[in-house]
Amino acid sequence: MAVTASSNAAWAGARKDLVAGWRSRELWAHLGWQDIRQRYRRSVLGPIWITISMAVTAVALGILYAGLFGNPLEQQLPYILVGFIVWAFISGCILEGADVFIKNEGLIKHLPAPISVHVYRLVWRQTLLFAHNLIVYAVMLMIFPQPLDWSSLLAFPAFALLAVNGAWIALLFGMASSRFRDLNPIVGSVVQLTFFLTPIVWIYEDFLNSDNPTIAERARLAEINPVLHYIEIIRRPMLGQETVWHHWAVVVVITLVGWAVTLWAMRRYRTRVPYWV
Amino acid sequence: MVRIETRQASVDFPIFDAKTRSLKKAVLGMVGGNISSDDRKVPVIQALHDIDITIEEGDRVALVGHNGAGKSTLLRLLSGIYAPTSGSAHIEGRVAPVFDLGVGMDPEISGYENIMIRGLFLGMTRKQMESRVDEIADFTELGDFLAMPLRTYSTGMRVRLALGVVTSIDPEILLFDEGIGAVDAAFLEKARDRLEELVKRAGLLVFASHSDEFLRRLCTSAIWMEHGRVKLRGDLREVLTAYKGRDPWLDDAASRA
Numbered sequence: 313m314a315v316t317a318s319s320n321a322a323w324a325g326a327r328k329d330l331v332a333g334w335r336s337r338e339l340w341a342h343l344g345w346q347d348i349r350q351r352y353r354r355s356v357l358g359p360i361w362i363t364i365s366m367a368v369t370a371v372a373l374g375i376l377y378a379g380l381f382g383n384p385l386e387q388q389l390p391y392i393l394v395g396f397i398v399w400a401f402i403s404g405c406i407l408e409g410a411d412v413f414i415k416n417e418g419l420i421k422h423l424p425a426p427i428s429v430h431v432y433r434l435v436w437r438q439t440l441l442f443a444h445n446l447i448v449y450a451v452m453l454m455i456f457p458q459p460l461d462w463s464s465l466l467a468f469p470a471f472a473l474l475a476v477n478g479a480w481i482a483l484l485f486g487m488a489s490s491r492f493r494d495l496n497p498i499v500g501s502v503v504q505l506t507f508f509l510t511p512i513v514w515i516y517e518d519f520l521n522s523d524n525p526t527i528a529e530r531a532r533l534a535e536i537n538p539v540l541h542y543i544e545i546i547r548r549p550m551l552g553q554e555t556v557w558h559h560w561a562v563v564v565v566i567t568l569v570g571w572a573v574t575l576w577a578m579r580r581y582r583t584r585v586p587y588w589v
Numbered sequence: 590m591v592r593i594e595t596r597q598a599s600v601d602f603p604i605f606d607a608k609t610r611s612l613k614k615a616v617l618g619m620v621g622g623n624i625s626s627d628d629r630k631v632p633v634i635q636a637l638h639d640i641d642i643t644i645e646e647g648d649r650v651a652l653v654g655h656n657g658a659g660k661s662t663l664l665r666l667l668s669g670i671y672a673p674t675s676g677s678a679h680i681e682g683r684v685a686p687v688f689d690l691g692v693g694m695d696p697e698i699s700g701y702e703n704i705m706i707r708g709l710f711l712g713m714t715r716k717q718m719e720s721r722v723d724e725i726a727d728f729t730e731l732g733d734f735l736a737m738p739l740r741t742y743s744t745g746m747r748v749r750l751a752l753g754v755v756t757s758i759d760p761e762i763l764l765f766d767e768g769i770g771a772v773d774a775a776f777l778e779k780a781r782d783r784l785e786e787l788v789k790r791a792g793l794l795v796f797a798s799h800s801d802e803f804l805r806r807l808c809t810s811a812i813w814m815e816h817g818r819v820k821l822r823g824d825l826r827e828v829l830t831a832y833k834g835r836d837p838w839l840d841d842a843a844s845r846a
Contacts, residue, residue: 338709338714338715339709339710342705342706342709342715343706346695346698346702346706350695350697350698353697353698418689418692418693419692419693419710420670421665421670422670422686422688422689422692422693423670423686423692423693423710423711424668424669424670424684424686425710493605583672586665586670586671586672587602587603587671588603588605
């Protein structure tokens with residue numbers, strides 16, 4: 313390992329951090345599991361609580377909004393459920409991402425590990441939470457069967473894309489908010505606002521095809537929200553809806569741009585993180 | 590090869606908290622339309638200046654100096670945690686830093702699980718730790734307590750556990766910051782043998798301590814830090830004599846006589 317002020321700026325350093333971090337899989341995988349078990353230690357049901365809370369939220373909101381919008385429950389509930397599960401992953405990566413280095417201050421200052429280790433641990437933990445929530449999805453499929461077909465397998469690459477994006481977001485936001493502590497509350501508010509702007513409880517296509525041209529016009533604005541595209545690439549295959557490729561295109565472009573910016577930031581500021589936390 | 594080399598390495602800490610006051614000043618100052626660029630700068634603490642150190646494989650270096658002289662920061666520079674803000678630091682070899690026996694320990698999980706996690710943090714693999722866990726358990730003498738959550742342990746018991754893990758690893762570069770206390774004397778004697786074995790296994794050692802006795806048992810050369818600079822580097826006896834103002838070896842002879 314070479315640490316030089318002049319080579320701080322080297323791309324190699326940023327790449328090395330990511331690769332070396334990935335190699336310590338044993339460490340972050342273990343810690344990710346530990347985080348989940350830790351949260352439910354001494355509770356009788358343990359991590360199944362993750363599943364239960366998701367089920368309760370989705371069912372309650374499903375019934376509520378099916379009534380409010382006048383939609384059939386078998387349409388509204390699966391939509392809200394899948395949307396919620398995906399949203400939990402996305403918002404988890406963003407919110408915890410903004411806190412990832414600050415929260416691991418002790419480890420960062422005491423152990424010379426790549427900073428990416430903390431990010432991999434976070435994304436892995438969120439993936440495990442997601443897996444727990446998939447149980448609710450599986451139960452839902454039994455009650456409200458969806459027209460799944462081969463294109464439903466697209467949910468797997470879609471989730472992979474979500475995870476890859478979760479990593480850059482956590483790295484970038486984590487670095488920025490360890491330097492500028494005001495970012496953390498800002499991120500919190502923006503994420504909460506985004507939840508309402510994203511079609512999770514309201515069905516995007518219903519508004520898009522609305523008879524009222526003003527509402528249809530407004531609904532089109534939702535496309536500006538990047539989270540919409542992330543949700544759509546995975547929700548559509550999970551509900552057996554047809555694939556809409558422009559959502560994929562948007563996500564791929566954001567992924568590439570996001571990682572480019574993150575690598576640039578890592579190149580310049582990665583070694584500053586221990587000074588900032 | 591195991592080696593550490595630093596050239597004119599400096600470490601400056603930005604102190605952002607101190608800026609909050611001056612930020613307010615900056616905003617207020619803006620109204621008056623008069624802020625110099627200096628006012629806006631984040632205050633900096635210069636912790637280390639121009640550190641030129643080469644430590645080769647086999648070296649056993651003691652790190653001495655008063656509180657706040659930069660010993661801990663230097664150890665963090667040598668471990669690669671802090672990249673130098675100017676100059677360079679090259680570290681070749683796997684670093685096992687032992688700065689704080691408590692870091693990476695989780696009070697809610699059992700002693701056994703903590704042994705595993707702490708080992709993984711120190712760069713060991715799961716397999717390696719699984720093969721060593723029994724031996725560590727023996728050494729700690731904690732018995733059935735190892736299945737209990739760490740929060741039920743006394744301070745001394747925690748130190749035993751931490752020392753058990755730390756002394757079981759195979760480090761290439763061992764960086765030790767004094768944090769050994771709160772252990773009963775009989776246990777310390779036992780830990781000392783293990784520490785000595787650990788040091789023998791390590792490729793190189795840097796040990797920051799205020800205990801002459803430990804340093805004399807484990808180290809051969811020394812670095813004396815003062816105000817963030819290397820004041821003296823050389824043979825252990827020579828440096829300790831200069832630092833203490835008297836020769837600790839002669840003290841011993843005197844007390845024995």
